[in-house]
Amino acid sequence: MVLDPSARHAERPLRVTIVSHGHPALSIGGSERSALSLFENLKAADDVLPTFVARAEPRHLGHDGDFGLFHGRTDEILWAPPAIDSFRVVSFSPDRLRRQVSELLANTQPDIVHVHHYGGFGADLFPILAEVGQVPIVATLHEYLAICHNHGQMVKVTGGLCHEEYYADCGTCFPDYSSGKFFLRKQLLLECMASVDRFISPSRFLADRYGAWGLPRDRIVVAENPLPASRTPTANGTAPRRSGGPVVIGFFGQFNPFKGVDVLLDAMLIVQSSLPPGAIELGLFGGNLEIWQPEFRAAIEARIAALGPAVKRSAYRNEEVIDLMRRVDWVVVPSIWWENSPVVIQEAKAAGVPVLCADIGGMSEKIRPGTDGLHFAAGDARDLAEKLLAIVSGEIETPHPPVPLSPIELTAGIVEVYREASAAR
């Protein structure tokens, strides 16, 4: 398989070093999974030679060096970088980071470096990579980390959505930092990000937000993160329509305060009070509830208990997700933050299942009402409940989502960005 026909006659494959802030086998998260999927897809191509480099804790390396191999795989390198300043998102030890980058790039000899997330390394990774490697740097933007100190979510610490960064407002969210410090945080991040040749944004929404914030918009390419090739939609076919029995909706992903699982459970409680038993069922697929604050955990557990047998809860392995999705009628994505391009939406599309999602950010961009699914007002359990009731009653017809681009087609799109970044130098 050739991903870049224009380079067909190149003497050797394009060497790509993908830097991820984690290895999905060691830390679960959408961005890690996206990075590994890209790596695996590139690896299957004849004209690209990728190396996957994932940030890891020193304990995962098994020794006190800075690098190690994941399960002995020579093209999957684990990297234990120095700690970062979580406010500035820069390394506490840039000199040491530079030494590590020199070692790494001498080893991987890349033609291009694709940073899938700088969060675990610090944004000063970009100028260091550019200076040491002297190769084009491509960076995928995931959430709004550079814009927002609140885990990059652009959600106020009090819970409301944040529409734009404003230093004084940021200082209100985090009183330990003056607005002047937020100004400096931004100057430094912009300075670091100036070393990036091309940014990839999986959604136009995210690209526009970063453009408004200060990144040169013409350097941001909107391109979806490819799923693993095994999730090729044509291989899965469209989801079979079940007849009779309850309407089954599914939530897939992390149980964290930003994902809106509480909104979904509240909506279910409203729906349940209006419908006969057995009319609707909710499958909660996911985990990591245990790592959150006790109050959040207790609130979720209490709602699940109140819903009784209408909720079925289980963890899942990522390989199973398409099969699990095909067993539900709708996938619900109730996130209360803007999201970018949730992997769960891509997976639902690959599974051929319609999506009922919040009407904000990358979610509303990815789901076209009536075609791929439906929107509801973000954070509004009552509106979600109304939509669910309409689905159960048949008032809302379940759409048949069209087949999306395949992972290989999306991967070729990424390689096109590499080619463009190299050509622009």
Next chain:
Amino acid sequence: MTCSVHRAILLADRLILLGVGLEGTLPDRVDVSIPDSAELQLPVVAQSAVSIAISRFATQAGHEAGDDSRVAFMSAVRLPHDLARTLITEGETIACRLVRGGVEIAAAELECEPMGAFLPYLAIELQLLSVEAERSDPPLGLFLKTLSDPASARPADFRIDFYSLVVDAGLIAHGWAANAGAGTSFFLLADCRLLVPDDQVAFNARPDVSADIHRKGGMEETRLHGVTIFEAIPGAPDNIQLIAKRADGIFRSAPVPLDPRQFARILNELHGPIPLPEQIRIASSPVFQKVVAGFTRTAEGTLRSFGPSRPAELTVILPFYRDDFFMLDHLASQRRVTVPAEFLFVSDDPELTQPMIAAIQSRGSDLVLPTRLLALSENVGFGAAVNYALRQVETDYAVIMNSDIYWSRFDPVAYAVGLLKAEPDVGVVGFRLYFEDGTVQHAGMELKPSSELGGLMVAVHPGKGLRPAAPVRGPVTHREVEAVTAACIVVRRGDFPDGLFDPGYVGGDFEDADLCMRLKRQGRRVMLVESDAIFHLERQSIRASAGHRFLTVMNCVRFNQTWF
């Protein structure tokens, strides 16, 4: 027993003996022996006859009751200071021999009671003290007179909490005492010196104390519970005791240890509820100014060098205090410097020194210029730190910068250096500065009388917080102004062999206006460089201060007394 002495009291440096005896048998002198120190002969200077009081006094002293012929006597002597201090601090026992007509008639060994422990509780004692008060010079006379007021016959229900005291050439004490403002007299005992602050006492409202009094069902006689006392004190006593005398009694504080390091903190906290006229009165008081002037903060400096070594014509001086957040930005800014320069970081905070060193050492690749760190052993304040740093500088020019200044380009600074090179009559160059949101932080200062500061002249920042009327873009320019903020200035090092700032200003206030006034009196001009490249991320904590900070008033008074 016909005659005895039963109390030995140290009132400041005065030893007072109290005794009782039969009329006609009183001693005419008391010989006092202080072990390993001195032999003293004290004449019996007062006697009195108040039958009822004497009766009680005599009973307490071990005499038979009911003998109306008994009288009390008192004997006092001023002790050498060192001796009084020894008696107070070591609690010596003294031997007393009562002598009449050259013959010893009685003897006793007594523990000296320091004044703080002494409260006159008998009428006869009060009467004796009043007699002594009449013949003593102030301040002891005044003190004794106050003590001998019959109302002092019991300890007052009075609490005082002075959270800090400061001493060098003097002290500033600030705290609270319930109903302090309702006719309280204060005395200070510094070792065995008695001081009467007199006019150097100011009161202020303390709503928290008021609330506490009401909560406990007490009587609030005034809202003025806050007290500030300042007093010049020769030498450096180990501790201070405060004696407060009110209509309903007398109160003494426990000895309060003195902490010179609290100086700036106390000055910082003397604000808010103290009425402005009182603040101005305190700041204008010669005694207060003597106390402040006597407080000299000194520090040892240690220099460390980093980065490359090469000749420079400009030194960037950057004092840090409390927060090293901005280190990273200044290190990164070295790459933007376009003239031969060095950086001199100053740690004016011992707690910051190690983090600052760590920041420099971890960012070796940012160090493209010679870089030094001057670590001061104590916090001395912005002006003193700059003066100290300037003495370590050998370049012709120096940029003085607050740590929260950020330059996105260097050309305005290079322009300012060029201005100093080209125009010898320019004494200092400041900069147009912006807040992070692009509004004006500083575009030159103007000196104007302040209605909020009783008409005193202050430096104001016109247009602060507003968008510039005409956005400053394009080439860097300059213009002459009345004064500039020292948050970012460029000077010729050789112009200031004795230091840049007047160390009499405390807390980084008015030093810059003072500098500009000084230069202008010398016929120099003050310039402002206009650009869009320099930001002053002024700390919010300063902006958030409520009311007039006393430090501002103090510096303002100094500034006005010096120049207007």
